[in-house]
Amino acid sequence: MGSKTILNNYGSFDVVFKKGKGSVLTDVNGKKYIDFLAGIAVNCLGHDFKPLVKAVSDQARKQIHICNYFLSDIGVSYAEELLAATGFEGVFFGNSGAEANEAAVKLARKFGQLNGGSRRKTIVTLERSFHGRTIATITATGQDVFHPESFAPYLEGFKTICPGDYKALGTAFDDTTAALMMECVQGEGGVFPLDKEWACAAAEAARKAGAIVICDEVQTGMGRTGTLLASEQLGIHPEVVTLAKAIAGGVPMGACLYRGKGNVLAAGDHQSTFGGNPLACRAASVVLHEILKDGFLQSVSEKGEYIRSTVKSWNLPCVEDVRGAGLMIGIQISGNPVEVEKLCLEEGVLFSTAGKNVLRLVPPLNIGYKEIDQGLAVIKKVLEKTSVN
Template sequence: MIPSVLPTYNRAPFAFQKGEGTWLIADDGRRFLDLGAGIAVNALGHAHPALVAALTDQAQALWHTSNLYQIPAQQALADKLVAHTFADTAFFTNSGTESCELAVKMARKHFHDAGQPDRTDIITFSGSFHGRSSAGIAAAGSDKMTKGFGPLLPGFVHLDFGDHDALTAAAASPTVCAILVEPVQGEGGIRPVPDQCLKGLRDLADAHGLLLIFDEVQCGVGRTGKLFAHEWSGITPDIMMVAKGIGGGFPLGAVLATERAASGMTAGTHGSTYGGNPLGCAVGNAVMDIIADPAFLAEVNRKAGLLRQKLEGLVASHPDVFEGVRGAGLMLGLKCKATNTDIVQAGYAQDILTVPAADNVIRLLPPLTITDDEIAQAIDRLDAAAATVAHHLA
């Protein structure tokens, strides 16, 4: 008999009733150190007082009016995002998946309105994840994402991650309009695109008149120690997908774009009932006020260096369990020799939460507010989990 909640998740056998910073408290009172942060969503941890105040104050005033009217908090958040990024304009969504849908529409509409309607193909890469909508799964293209859901939305050219020759050839096609890439793949196993490769993508897009789209749903909003991950490379995209951390736990996303890239999106071409609502934008403004502060980002970088150093030591201590550390900032992955889900499960017994990913990787995506003491506790708990797994391997 099918359960009342559609059984599309393999859930861990516990539930949480309260969150405090980097900690989640289960209904039996156990305190878990949360290195998943709701899959990079709770960028400022659980129940951050500034976010609680922003949401509570707004909830007592006004929840929803729709985009038929002016929404001052939405305008304020758009102004902040434009001021802090490459973008000239922003559209607000409820999720990364919705941001993907608009990014795809925006790129194709740009070329349609520019008199090049045959330019509809978007280049994407193996290991990518762009959400679970029809466009999102078609963009990723993997069997795991697409099997049973055909016919798939056409217009995506799938290339192997790192195949420069195939990329050069594909970009020259007269039907290609854009390149879509995650500066750091999340679901694909914490795989950063090297800075020189991001620069190469920008050069390639410019050489062929393509739009460059960055999916920073998971790697953005301070996660890598810059406000957005692509900033490390010194180049900018034409369109960027944002979500997860921007709402700090409240459903909120955005598409940021240059004026040129967004030129086709005129009145009536796109919309959202809830996107940019007063509640979401009140929280998003509070998030931006904290994370966009250079002093805050400097602390993220310091803590990221500390965590990575300690993780390298952990890998060296358990050579039969771990292979190495990868990633950037506080978006780190442990490449495993043992089965990654076994290590995640062993972590549960040590009251620590991590997130599995492809390529046999464990993702470590803690709140950006994690403390040095909590980093030390995380290493101790991961060490105990690894020792349990190593014992079973022996």
């Protein structure tokens, strides 16, 4: 169904969903699935979350979209709420993570050239990173698999260094560097949390050279790792943070937050037709309020630790590592992760793969322990077969 009408550039599975409730999805045949994927960390409040459904419905009756030549009441109020919660000074709203990262790259280069001359253009990123699917953001991405010859030529002005390599910090930054751009937990790269000491040293080296620090929190932001922003846990206080995925609970939205040296974009520098429209901002406001409720972020940390400790307790030979932060979890296995993904899908559990031989679990942040246990039981059953084989 749909295979002949929708371009299958995602390698989609032959499953068609029709509805969801909480952390459970139902396909057109009535089969139910535990959702450990959440639209790849997008549906942070699960499916059919009543306050979100009501807010979107109410807003649709008032106003869905206006041209960004004007402001909307909900857009202004949400921006104020987001900035107050995160400690940033201003925000650009877009539609996606790639668009937010494009804005960050433009911002960094303009700031660099205004304050360091025409040579200051280079964006330093990390190996194993992922920053989007546009030509600029895949160029920034530090994985060769995303750089096929069929998309060449790629853009100049990007270079990568290895995370954790202290020696590289001595030569990575100079008077041509505009920014250091990094994910606090490298999601697509295999769910690798950055080492805090190294991240702080990298940020210090970048700033010493006159560059700014950008944290790509498209996947880690909005409570995914147990704090509103994952960069809070690293203590690097970035000048720019990009957000998307979970920011509006499933409604397309991205954001580029800036403070201090980041405030350089002027009218015409970067725009978005649909960015920050009233419908998206209303949804985003609900998400923010829910995440900031007492105990919510603590519960994310506790559930993430519960999942990791449970998987470790299995002591399965095929499980080589379990890592992550909050409800962003990577299970590295010795077997074929895609085969495990397919078998678990057949058994009614959704997740994705990432990096090399990694099962990535990014369930809704409000998932219950009942669904966690049900999903983990299926994964264990499949991995036990993998261990035997």
